Amino acid sequence: MNKLEIKKLTKTFGKKNANSNITLTLGNGVYGLLGPNGAGKTTLMKQIVTLTKPTSGEIIYNGQSIYEKEDEYRNIIGYLPQEFGAYKNFTAKQFLKYVAALKGIDKNKASQKIDELLNLVGLYEVRNKAVGKFSGGMKRRVGIAQVLLNDPKIVVLDEPTAGLDPQERSRFRNLIADISKEKIIILSTHIISDIEAVARETIMIKNGSVIIKGNHKDILTGMKGKVYKITTDKENEVIDIQRDYKVVNLQRGADITELRVVSDKMPLYASAQSIEPRFEDVYMFYFDLENTKEV
């Protein structure tokens, strides 16, 4: 069993608190990290993978500070950064061999593992092709393969499905589900459906602080009575509702317009009726939908 404890973690850049007093305890499973741009998700992940040091607070893995034996800790990390590239002139296989060397994996073992992973991510046939000639999605798959090279205990994925087509996203979700049993997987994304599909728990971050952590059922239960459907046939009313409430969805029919809104209180419209919350409502309730690229 892996246990990653984040205690009172604060990271300051100049006068700005990118992370403020974050405390979390993570066990095996997938954790979806959700928040708008600039919320502090990437900073948190960078601290977990030792890319940047906290201003205060600590991160403890299985009872030991991660900075005590950094090299050993890095040996159990798999990290896919938000901007993942590779050497354009290297083939996929060569690049993975290089990453294997970085991760201190024995040459013979690495070669076998690389073939396995290339198969897993569907790149075996193009293993000897230069990465520079790969599409964005294929590069991303190389990125996922390099994450898994050292059979990591902690996997940190920053926007892993950005730029992937629906088929690749589905393949990726299945892959994450397959490997998540004995690992802590932290998955940051704007794509709420990805989190809904694979995450055991969701951590929502706003202005550098954790505002919600819990499983989907609990989070959705907490949203009950905060999501409403309003129907109207008056265009000026649609404008008023958009101005006064957070509108998650707007559907225009032939005569009437249906709006899905989130609100602490029952909207003052006769047609307003409480409905079952969905995960995107949660996001919208705490953040602005304009920050989500896809739902």
Add this chain to the structure above:
Amino acid sequence: MIQWELKKIFKAKTGIIIIVVFILLCGSMVFIKPELETQKSNQNEQHELIKDTRKAEVIAQEKLDIKIGTVKEMANSKEKDDFSKGIKQISEKKLKAMEDTTYKDVSFWKVFDYRATNAFMAFCMVIILIIVCCNIYTDEIISTVENLILTSKNKNRALYSKLSLGILIPTVLYGVYLGIQFIITALQYGMPLDGKLQAIRITDNPLVRDAYTIIQFIAVKIGVMLLILVTLGVIACLCSFITKSSIASTSGFMIFIVTAKLLTMVKPIPGNIRMVLESINFINLIFYFRGFAGAYYGNVKFFGTNFDLINLCLGILAVTIVAAITLSIVSFKKILVR
């Protein structure tokens, strides 16, 4: 990891550029040589080149006699200042070490010495160092592999490999260059002979800083040139570690190279500091190297103590290397994981 670093360089376009520059450098040296001891030419008032047509041995003996005459003159100097006293001592030593005053064929050494520490060679090496070392880490940022390196188990090995390339690349390239020049010069001027004779036989200026033999003199110059190239290699790597882009890194490196030269033009700087800066600035070290290595410039006074100017400068170069390595290591621990 060094193997991987080299693989990255040679799989990228920079590898091809380096090879081309290096081949051009080695090839062009075939045509570059100094005026041999057996040759003499002057320009007349119409700027026409007048060649001395006397026998080669006669010309060479005449040149050697003039140099020995100068050394004798220095040895008999009655001047009392520190510089003249120093020159007098060295000259006496040289005369004592001189067993034979007849000309011997030292063409190989004369040409090899010229090629081994040529300004064009140093310039090409600096270009290569800019291409390789100034981009050694910034290339990782551009290719976005930086984060993978910094979160890997062998992060430190990877970073130290990059730093060690700052020493290895100039050392290996210069070593290969010397080997090639040795062979080319031997093919053109015959095998090296009489390397144990006094170094003044191959220098135009007889004020060599000690009674060096030819081999010792060339070895000292090669050592100093290597020290300069390694210093530049390590500084270029440091610039790459502490900046975010190739342009910033190269600019930082260029600023480092020209700063000391620019400071020599600042009038309020005290004379002793300016003397050091005149000798140690990288512009002069690269383009006027012959006036630095193996020469004697007397002492310079700091805090009431006399320091041999050239030795002080060499010490500063050594300290610069150590400082650059230390700062690189600090950058691994502090700057890259800010």
